[in-house]
Amino acid sequence: MDISQVESITRMVMEAINQAQSQPQPKGFLVPVGVSARHVHLTQEHVEVLFGKGYQLTKKKDLMGGQFASNEQVTIVGLKLRAIENVRILGPVRKQTQVEISATDARTLGIKAPIRESGNVAGSAPIALVGPKGALYLKEGCIIAMRHIHMSPRDAEAAGLKNGDVVSVKADNERGTIFNHVVIRVNPSFTLEMHIDTDEANAAGIKQGDTVTIMK
Known part of the structure; x- marks a missing residue:
């Protein structure tokens, strides 16, 4: 291989490198x-209202952060007695009961649920929950999760x-x-x-x- 061939190959390689560098690079x-369906977080007190005294949530599937999808489900009911059945409860129990729904669910239930970060339920929408052993009414606690x-x-x-x-x-x-x-x-x-x-x-x-x- 003579010098001219080496120079030609070198130019080709450099052109390829320059062209690659000039291409838009992915950013971000x-x-x-993860797509979150409607679900409920309950206090232990409210678990017992809905499922019976001393009842403990049972695990169906592990989720991140030590949470789990439970086998238990409830019916959620809006102010005009419009309901959505088979809403999954996520465990473990929390210090505050919270219901997370979509905007479409809110319209179905006839309630005005605000968009909030999880845990921020002050002044949020009222909702009722019905389980196999009882029912409870929340003056606030229903949100659309941010x-x-x-x-x-x-x-x-x-x-x-x-x-x-x-x-x-x-x-x-x-x-x-x-x-x-x-x-x-x-x-x-x-x-x-x-x-x-x-x-x-x-x-x-x-x-x-x-x-x-x-x-x-």
């Missing part, structure tokens, strides 16, 4: 999506984010949806996942396990 931080991303501290560091940050997220599919006002939640027990409800997933053409990109 990829996150898998879209959010669960992260471990390592994930948060890699993404350059911290607990409580609010970001925008892009779903790069046929719908091309951008979600604003997405809250970051960081905890060592969390697995990386964005949670949206069924309304949001259907509107954006997203299914369980799809990935989206954080756009700071």
Whole structure:
């Protein structure tokens, strides 16, 4: 191989490198999506009202952060006696009972549920719950969960984010949806996942396990 051939090959390699570097590079931080269906969190007191004294929730499936989907379900009832049956209870029990639904569910039930972070139920919508052994009425406690991303501290560091940050997220599919006002939640027990409800997933053409990109 003579010098001219070496120079020619070198030019070709350099051109290929330069072309690759000139191509748009992917930006952002990829996150898998979990689609959250309507569900209920209960105090132990309310578990016993609905299922009987001394009753304990039984585990159906483990979830992140030490939570689990229980085998138990209830019926939720709106102010106009409109109901949705077979709503899953998530355990373990909490200090405050909370019902999380979608905007479509709220219309079905005839209630005005606010969009809130989990745990922020002050002044939220009233709702009734019916179980096999009893019923209870909540003056507040029903919300539409604010879209959010669960992260471990390592994930948060890699993404350059911290607990409580609010970001925008892009779903790069046929719908091309951008979600604003997405809250970051960081905890060592969390697995990386964005949670949206069924309304949001259907509107954006997203299914369980799809990935989206954080756009700071």
